Amino acid sequence: MTRSPILSVRDAARHYQSGETVIRALDGVSFDVFPGELVGIVGPSGSGKSTMLLIAGLLELPTGGCVAFEGEIVSRPGGSIAGLRDFRRRKIGFVFQKANLIPFLTAAENVALVLQIDDVPAAAARLHAERLLAALGLGERLDNRPARLSGGEQQRVAIARALANDPPLLLADEPTAALDSVRGRQVMELFRTIADVRQAGIVVVTHDNRSLDLFDRLVEFSDGRIVAVTDNRPAARPASRPGAA
Amino acid sequence: MNLAMKDIGSNLSRFLLTLVGVGFLITAAIGMVGLYRGIISDALLIIDNIGADLWVVQGGHAGPFAESSAISPTMDRRVDGVAGVAGARRFVQSSQQFEFEGRDVRASVTGLDFPEDVGGWLRVVRGRHLASAHFEAIADVSLGLALGDEIRLGRDDYAIVGITRGMVDAQGDGLLFVTVNDAMTIASRRNSEEILLARNGMAETADAASASNAGRIAAVVVGLDPAADPERVRAVIGRWGDVDVLSRDDQHALLLDQRLWRLRIQILAFTGVLLVVMAIVISLIIYTMTLEKLHQIAMLKLIGARNSVIVSMIVQQAAMIGLGGFAVGLGFAEAIFPLFPRKVAILPGDLFSLVLAVVVISGVASSFGIARAMKVRAQEVLA
Known part of the structure; x- marks a missing residue:
């Protein structure tokens, strides 16, 4: 069975000029993410993981290569990040190490905000947010502000927010780093479920070795390049090829 | 969802305290202008009546x-x-x-x-x-x-x-x-x-x-x-x-342009200084409120909020501080100036000019805040 990738990163490069030196934060990376796939990105600090996430998430433009969404190229050198904001809102959900919730909004409002920004009426947005949070086990915490939630609860609210628009792609940067092992595992299991049930493609940058068994694929970065790809699935989808994970 | 109101509601006491502070500044400005008008009114009372x-x-x-x-x-x-x-x-x-x-x-x-x-x-x-x-x-x-x-x-x-x-x-x-x-x-x-x-x-x-x-x-x-x-x-x-x-016009001129000239200039100068201080303080408050929210603004950009959502939040808060402060200041003025020994004449025209000044100050201050907010990049959430 061959399916089209949601996200395709092709020969993506991000080079910075620092005086006379060129820093190659990302150096010719190619990468696909398919619907329902949970992909882990691992590697030492400074290996280019987060840079890859910024480029894949349309938060930075590559200095070389391109990023395609569902077959359409949306980001390439010289493009406009500002012009991608609407696209990002509809297509990508983000989860970070810190939940980054808006502190003056309740859990439900944080989630509903994403929908309201997308012109969903307030009542419908609120209802959807409540259902989403209830599904993530936060039905009793709807009207609590972030300061009244535990780290794990905050992270689940952040995941609910990322899912609010039902985006086909979820990008997470060290989402379990601030959590203990039990809660970290719970969050990773949540990602696994979301990938399976919603058929969203999920990319997680992680240092947490305890949950690596949940990933479909592990892509290892070093010095801005992909150095290894490990396929955990019994039957791999598209075959790995040099430069394309 | 009104983000400006939500933000204010989450820390209402701080906002009210800010309003009181701005209000007192505006009270002082109303007082200086009113004192000026009062002195002129008193001086011309007999001549005009x-x-x-x-x-x-x-x-x-x-x-x-x-x-x-x-x-x-x-x-x-x-x-x-x-x-x-x-x-x-x-x-x-x-x-x-x-x-x-x-x-x-x-x-x-x-x-x-x-x-x-x-x-x-x-x-x-x-x-x-x-x-x-x-x-x-x-x-x-x-x-x-x-x-x-x-x-x-x-x-x-x-x-x-x-x-x-x-x-x-x-x-x-x-x-x-x-x-x-x-x-x-x-x-x-x-x-x-x-x-x-x-x-x-x-x-x-x-x-x-x-x-x-x-x-x-x-x-x-x-x-x-x-x-x-x-x-x-x-x-x-x-x-x-x-x-x-x-x-009658000669008497007006003699009083206003000769006898009371120095006093009038003095009061007007103080009023000018006070307006400048008021402008700086209100601008700083509004700008600081925006700076405090840069992380949230970056988050809003990350989740795809349009610039109008961010601009609206800043402008609404600036308006609430400016106009709310003016209302508080006017309330203070109406309450305390009648107790003052000299007449403090609060004239509708002066109030209109002051509220206009406050709107302009708030507008300029929020434009600085907006300019700063527009420079925020979504990826600063990761910082």
């Missing part, structure tokens, strides 16, 4: 408000005979200090040319106008006198028969109205020793100036026929030589 088209004063003097003036007490009859003059009244005013119930009271004793003028133009809030040629007085409420009180001025007792409100002179002393004849008597009061010395031809040892002005009036208040040419009347009286004629 006594019903004078022309003032006949001592020759070579710009009296009776900007300079002293002393003319013959019968000058009103000479003026009355000039064609075009509808009425002429004598005017006397002198500052007096007297004791009442163990306290010193300072008043500006002003003569009404009874019976032509019984004080119908006064703002009597209690009691009545003058009904007797002697020993009745109408006092401003600021003097702390009540109806029926008896005060001693010179060698005579005067009964308070009426109370006015908001009638003070340019120095802020309350006006005390008596008949012109009484006012002249009060102004020329001398103690027994002075009288004795004067009788013995030794007036120069006493207060010579006071003695020379005794029995004289300060000015004649002239009302013109509607059809009269003021300039012609003025020219006729001016040709007498011993007096000068000033119009």
Whole structure:
């Protein structure tokens, strides 16, 4: 069975000029993410993981290569990040190490905000947010502000927010780093479920070795390049090829 | 979802405290402008209300408000005979200090040319106008006198028969109205020793100036026929030589542009400084509020919020601080300025100008905040 990738990163490069030196934060990376796939990105600090996430998430433009969404190229050198904001809102959900919730909004409002920004009426947005949070086990915490939630609860609210628009792609940067092992595992299991049930493609940058068994694929970065790809699935989808994970 | 209101609601006490702070600044600005207006209003009170088209004063003097003036007490009859003059009244005013119930009271004793003028133009809030040629007085409420009180001025007792409100002179002393004849008597009061010395031809040892002005009036208040040419009347009286004629506009100019000029400039300068301080403080508050939210603004950009969502949040908060602060400031002003010893005149036109200034300040401040917010990049969430 061959399916089209949601996200395709092709020969993506991000080079910075620092005086006379060129820093190659990302150096010719190619990468696909398919619907329902949970992909882990691992590697030492400074290996280019987060840079890859910024480029894949349309938060930075590559200095070389391109990023395609569902077959359409949306980001390439010289493009406009500002012009991608609407696209990002509809297509990508983000989860970070810190939940980054808006502190003056309740859990439900944080989630509903994403929908309201997308012109969903307030009542419908609120209802959807409540259902989403209830599904993530936060039905009793709807009207609590972030300061009244535990780290794990905050992270689940952040995941609910990322899912609010039902985006086909979820990008997470060290989402379990601030959590203990039990809660970290719970969050990773949540990602696994979301990938399976919603058929969203999920990319997680992680240092947490305890949950690596949940990933479909592990892509290892070093010095801005992909150095290894490990396929955990019994039957791999598209075959790995040099430069394309 | 109104992000501005949500943000304010999450820390309401801080917002209210900010409003009170901004409000006090605006109260001070309203107060300075109001004090300026009040001083002008007080200074022009008699000129604008006594019903004078022309003032006949001592020759070579710009009296009776900007300079002293002393003319013959019968000058009103000479003026009355000039064609075009509808009425002429004598005017006397002198500052007096007297004791009442163990306290010193300072008043500006002003003569009404009874019976032509019984004080119908006064703002009597209690009691009545003058009904007797002697020993009745109408006092401003600021003097702390009540109806029926008896005060001693010179060698005579005067009964308070009426109370006015908001009638003070340019120095802020309350006006005390008596008949012109009484006012002249009060102004020329001398103690027994002075009288004795004067009788013995030794007036120069006493207060010579006071003695020379005794029995004289300060000015004649002239009302013109509607059809009269003021300039012609003025020219006729001016040709007498011993007096000068000033119009109402001349009196305005003398008071505002000469006598009160330094005070006005001083108050306006203070008002200017205060407005600058107000602008800086309000701008800083609004800008700081935006800076505190840069992380949230980056998050909003990350989740795809349009710039209009962010701009609206900043502008709404700036408006709430500016206009809310103005409302609080006006409330304070209305509550506390009536208790001040000098009149603080809060005029609708001045309030409109101030609210406009606050809107402009808030607008400029929020534009700085917006400019900063627009520079925030979504990826700063990761910082």
